[in-house]
Amino acid sequence: MNLQQLLGIDLPIIQAPMAGVQGPALAIAVSNAGGLGSLPCAMLAPDALRRELAAIRANTEKPFNVNFFAHEQPVADAGREAAWRAALAPYHREFGIDAATIPEGPGRLPFSHEAADLLDEFRPPVVSFHFGLPAPDLLQRVRAMGAKVLASATTVDEALWLSERGVDAVIAQGLEAGGHRGIFLSDDLTTQVGTFALVPQIVARVRVPVIAAGGIADADGVAAALALGAAGVQLGTAYMLCPEATTSALHRTALTSDAARHTALTNLFTGRPARGIVNRLMRELGPIGPAPEFPLATAAIAPLRARAEQAGSGDFSPLWAGQNVSGCRAVPAAELTRALMPDRR
Known part of the structure; x- marks a missing residue:
């Protein structure tokens, strides 16, 4: 089963969840364009999370991803x-x-039973985690909703750990990626490697689809990741200038x-x-x-x-x-999503 079949999407493109620079609008736009839009949830209080999930459900019938942190307090x-x-x-x-x-x-709070209770109301098709996975009972609650589970790995060891716990796909987060490292088995930053070194090593060791993340900004980068065995790609920085993003004016200026x-x-x-x-x-x-x-x-x-x-x-x-940041463009997210496919330029 390829990534599109697994997640019910048309394009093997995932918009990375980016707390602080997006709300539901970006996720909706990417999902409606055929990719997988993502909503960052780690900084949302329950009422805010409910509002944002309701907005997504009201504006797309396509699959979407909700992302939580799995750190220990x-x-x-x-x-x-x-x-x-x-x-x-x-x-x-x-x-x-x-x-x-x-x-x-x-x-920022880790995924909890309170969050799981709320998710039960919306049944998101995909739930992803950063910094490992939540406790087994919490993970079982997510699976009981029928959601596919994705999680980030920054090393082969982390990918194997996730695979052993039954994730549906592994996000191989290379050193180039913006935002938080998903590192969770170690605090040693010398274990972190670039995307195009990490992806083929993880592909060779796990049987689930591998999603490349980090430093991919355009259709050529997508094609390169797919050529190395990735089933899809996850991009965040490229979307930060899109009008649907909530990136501040200061941040937009810095990116350009x-x-x-x-x-x-x-x-x-x-x-x-x-x-x-x-x-x-x-x-x-x-x-x-x-x-x-x-x-x-x-x-x-x-x-x-x-x-x-x-x-x-x-x-x-x-x-x-x-x-x-070469792929950052102030264009609608749907246009950017479609332009990322090598055969659609």
Whole structure:
């Protein structure tokens, strides 16, 4: 069974879920164009998630994907939090922010029984996970809905782990990919390799379809991934200038500037490594710094980001982007989706 048959889609194109730069409109457009639109859910409260799922159901009859994080909630470490706030203290002073008034909070929640209860109302055709998989009882609830399960792997070992637990397809996330690394069996970033090195290695070891992700920006990249054995591709950065995306004006400007040629993996914004355009915070603290464990780093950064953005600066914003922004175009998502197919240019 190929990917289109597995997921009920016309094109082997998946729009990557991108929290913070999209809502349901982008997912709807991609699904209606024949690809698989995706909705990022990790930052949505239950009421917001219900509204966005209702919007998708009201505007497409095609398959769509809902994406959740599967991380374990960390135990707060007072010493690590104090070190983090000390590193940010000069910036808090610069913007007149009283750090003592900043609450601590998780920012992003893993998939839960509450989320599963809500999904039961909508029965999404596809559910995907980042940072591994949820507990077996939760995963069984997803399967009982009839959903196909996708999950990200950044190494062959992770792909094998996912395959052993019965995922329907593996997303091979190469080092080039923007946003959060899906790494979950290790914290060692030296294990991370490029997409076109990773895909054929995973294809050779698992029996489920493999979806290539990272650095693919156009029809030639799609063709190359398929030639290496991928059953389909997942793209995120390419969609960020589409009118259906909610990418901020600051972020859009950065994506179209020379600065987008320099990205790095950083843990400064959330506590987990994620690829974004290098900005002032990353240059001055170093991209990998003393941030608390994911997702606890977000609290102390949030007011800095807000103040800087109010002043028209992205110096403290997570400007997520992959290593290849050449496919970013301000065109409707449906047009971009169709143009990604090698035989449809």
